[in-house]
Each structure stands twice: as C-alpha cells, then as structure tokens.
Amino acid sequence: MEKVYDSSDYSACDALDAWAATTADAVMPTLFRLVGTDTFHGCLQTSALGAVQVSVMAYHSFHCVRTAKLIRRADPECFQLAFMRSGRHVLEQSGNRTALRAGEMAVFDSSRPFETWADGESLLVQVPHTLLGLPVSRVYSLVSRPLPAAAGMGRLLGDFLVGVEREGTARTEQDALRLATVCLDLVTAVLAHHLERESEVPAGSRRRVLFLRVTAYIQRRLGDPGLSVESVAAAHHISARSLHRLFQQHGMSVGAWIRSQRMEHCRRELADPWRRHEPVAAIAARWGLLRPADFTRAFRTRYGVTPSDYREQQTHARAADARPVPEAGDAPGT
Known part of the structure; x- marks a missing residue:
C-alpha cells in the first residue's frame, strides 16, 4: 500500500493539522481534536482499486466530527466499512451510538453527519453508493451497528482486505479493477447477509462470492485427508455437480485445485x-x-x-x- 501520512514526518504542533488535511483528500473532510493528549501520533496507508479504496489507519486519541457543512463542501457519497483491529472506537451516526471492539466492524455513511472517538488501528474499505448491488436506503439500517468480523462473511471480506494490504502496490490497472469487482461482491454479500436480503444480490455476484467462500473453506481444511468434492459441496448446501460447474467457470476442476x-x-x-x-x-x-x-x-x-x-x-x-x-x-x- 502507499503510505500517505506518518506523524513522525511533522512537528508536534503540525501533526494533527497535517492528518486532517491528508484524510480530507484521501477519505473525506472531517474535524479533529485531541482527547487526553497534546501530541498526535498516526499513520495512514491507502490502496486504490478503481473506485474502491482500502485504507489502513493507526491513530492516537482523537474526537472526529463530520458536519452537514463539511458534507455540502465535499461528499464522496460512499459507505465505509471499518474493521477494528485494536484500541477503543465509539461511533455515532443517525441516532445510533456504538462502542466497537477489536474483531468487530461497522458501517457508516459519508453523506450523513457522524462523530467518532478513536484510539487504535482500523482497516477501512470505502465503496461508492452507486456501485453497491443493494438499495442504498436499505443499508442505512445497518449504520453504526456492531457487526461480527471474525467469522462468516465478515471474516471472508476481512481476509480479502488483509490480502490487499499485504500485496502492496504491485498490481496492474486491470488487476486493480478485478480486485475492485471482488471487493464490491464481498461488501454487497456482507451487507445483504446482515439485512437478510441475500436473494436481492445480483446472480453474478452470488456466484463469485460462493466461489470465494468455497476456496476459503478448502484452504482452511487442506490438511484433512477426508476433504473431498462431496464434503465441500455438502458444507455449502449445493450438489457436487453444482460445485464442479462453479469451478469450471474459473477454468479448473475442484480436485485439481x-x-x-x-x-x-x-x-x-x-x-x-x-x-x-x-x-x-x-x-x-x-x-x-x-x-x-x-x-x-x-x-x-x-x-x-x-x-x-x-x-x-x-x-x-x-x-x-x-x-x-x-x-x-x-x-x-x-
């Protein structure tokens, strides 16, 4: 990923202002003030996948506000999914207030005012409203709610984002667009799962996400000598024939993979x-x-x-x- 901010590059009196200016360009404009400290320490890395952006943030004790005035000034019109890695995080938006722990994630919306109190590290994925495979109005019901990120679809999305983080910037433009498609599919699937609206996800996205779920399942069980086409198919409530067809769409067979x-x-x-x-x-x-x-x-x-x-x-x-x-x-x- 590309490092776009490191507080060690600034003097103590300039570090927070530089953070505010950098995050305004890289994420969205917000107002910051320090809480319980006079010195800001932080780091920001970003990776662009077409219109989708993945960011890794580390920060030290601040209160952050996004006001209606700031929204009118600049709004990327995106949903943010924040994966909490460490520290303390409190998010308040649309009348919902939640305290998040490591291993949880939350959705918030750049087009609505919010407040956060944060100290720690998080991984953030930013997705434009218009690219989601779900009605935006439905997603609002998930805003500022703690969602599990250590299991199920949340874990699948989290593992994908960690892979993007580790990969760095060694990718072509076409690679980035393909990764953006995968990311959008996973974000849509995660949100649809928590909304109990899986049937509304486009068929192509459902197939691509199923393939990712299956391959992640296989990876976790490669050491099991009893791993087979039948056991994998049964775990995903599909027939062996459907599983073979799914892999054939990617130019491979289950057993060979x-x-x-x-x-x-x-x-x-x-x-x-x-x-x-x-x-x-x-x-x-x-x-x-x-x-x-x-x-x-x-x-x-x-x-x-x-x-x-x-x-x-x-x-x-x-x-x-x-x-x-x-x-x-x-x-x-x-």
Missing part, C-alpha cells in the same frame, strides 16, 4: 530452512497427502524434481546467496 494448493504448501515448507530437519513425509501428511510414494511422484511431475532434491537445491541456493562477494581486485586465495 485442491491438489495444487496442497502441493504448493508442501513446496513452500520444503524450502523453509526452519523445517529442514522435518521428514518430507511429515510435511506431506500435514497437508493431507498421506502416501509418500504418491506424493513424491506428484511432486516430481509438477516441479520436475523429487521433494528431497528440491529441498537440497534450496539449501544450496541459500548457502550461495550467503557467500560474500569478492571485491574488485581481490586475488583468489588472498
């Missing part, structure tokens, strides 16, 4: 120097591959080398990288 994910996890652990003394068979078993001979054959087919030889290659490569490079003019043996 499961095998590829298991093999990739094994490959990473074989390259991990902290696991160099762990038996190859134990690594394979951890990822649901219980037959060593079958694993060796599949690994060689996929990567062109046996698991043991791959581990040896990685060990030699690390040793070569660690070897000091002779300076120009040094003679061998001197």
Whole structure:
C-alpha cells in the first residue's frame, strides 16, 4: 500500500493539522481534536482499486466530527466499512451510538453527519453508493451497528482486505479493477447477509462470492485427508455437480485445485530452512497427502524434481546467496 501520512514526518504542533488535511483528500473532510493528549501520533496507508479504496489507519486519541457543512463542501457519497483491529472506537451516526471492539466492524455513511472517538488501528474499505448491488436506503439500517468480523462473511471480506494490504502496490490497472469487482461482491454479500436480503444480490455476484467462500473453506481444511468434492459441496448446501460447474467457470476442476494448493504448501515448507530437519513425509501428511510414494511422484511431475532434491537445491541456493562477494581486485586465495 502507499503510505500517505506518518506523524513522525511533522512537528508536534503540525501533526494533527497535517492528518486532517491528508484524510480530507484521501477519505473525506472531517474535524479533529485531541482527547487526553497534546501530541498526535498516526499513520495512514491507502490502496486504490478503481473506485474502491482500502485504507489502513493507526491513530492516537482523537474526537472526529463530520458536519452537514463539511458534507455540502465535499461528499464522496460512499459507505465505509471499518474493521477494528485494536484500541477503543465509539461511533455515532443517525441516532445510533456504538462502542466497537477489536474483531468487530461497522458501517457508516459519508453523506450523513457522524462523530467518532478513536484510539487504535482500523482497516477501512470505502465503496461508492452507486456501485453497491443493494438499495442504498436499505443499508442505512445497518449504520453504526456492531457487526461480527471474525467469522462468516465478515471474516471472508476481512481476509480479502488483509490480502490487499499485504500485496502492496504491485498490481496492474486491470488487476486493480478485478480486485475492485471482488471487493464490491464481498461488501454487497456482507451487507445483504446482515439485512437478510441475500436473494436481492445480483446472480453474478452470488456466484463469485460462493466461489470465494468455497476456496476459503478448502484452504482452511487442506490438511484433512477426508476433504473431498462431496464434503465441500455438502458444507455449502449445493450438489457436487453444482460445485464442479462453479469451478469450471474459473477454468479448473475442484480436485485439481485442491491438489495444487496442497502441493504448493508442501513446496513452500520444503524450502523453509526452519523445517529442514522435518521428514518430507511429515510435511506431506500435514497437508493431507498421506502416501509418500504418491506424493513424491506428484511432486516430481509438477516441479520436475523429487521433494528431497528440491529441498537440497534450496539449501544450496541459500548457502550461495550467503557467500560474500569478492571485491574488485581481490586475488583468489588472498
């Protein structure tokens, strides 16, 4: 992500004003005052996915107000979903006041006045009203209510946003637009779930979100040797045939995707120097591959080398990288 503000770049007397100016441009104009401290500490990173923006914020004890006057001056006409990571957060909007804890999220609207009291860290996704797959008037009923973010659809959206955060800015414009579509689908699905309006989500969005739910489910259970097409389909209340069709729309089969994910996890652990003394068979078993001979054959087919030889290659490569490079003019043996 792109760092757009760091309080350490400013003097103590300028830090809060600089934060207000930066967030006005990056998010929306609001008024700030410090609470219980004379010095502001904060950091802001942003990542644009087309018209969707993801921001990571860390801040220290402030009271924030968005007034009707500020809304008239500049309004991005967006819903914000804030995921609370740490600290204390109180949000008040449209007559609702809620105290949020880490592991919860809340929706608020840039087009209506609000107040917040905040100290800690949050992850924020900003979505234009017009791009949501739900009527805006329905979403208002969720404003300033604590919503779970550690399980279900909230967790799925949170994991996606963390992935965007970790990825940084290494993406093309087309990648950003594809990620924006995924993000919009997930935000719409989360809001529809809490509104009990899942049937109103466009069919294309429902299919894309189902695929994300299924792949996240599989990832969490790759170590289960009993993981199968039938068990995955049953967990999502669809037929095995529907599951196959869902994966075919993404150009792959269910079984092949499961095998590829298991093999990739094994490959990473074989390259991990902290696991160099762990038996190859134990690594394979951890990822649901219980037959060593079958694993060796599949690994060689996929990567062109046996698991043991791959581990040896990685060990030699690390040793070569660690070897000091002779300076120009040094003679061998001197």
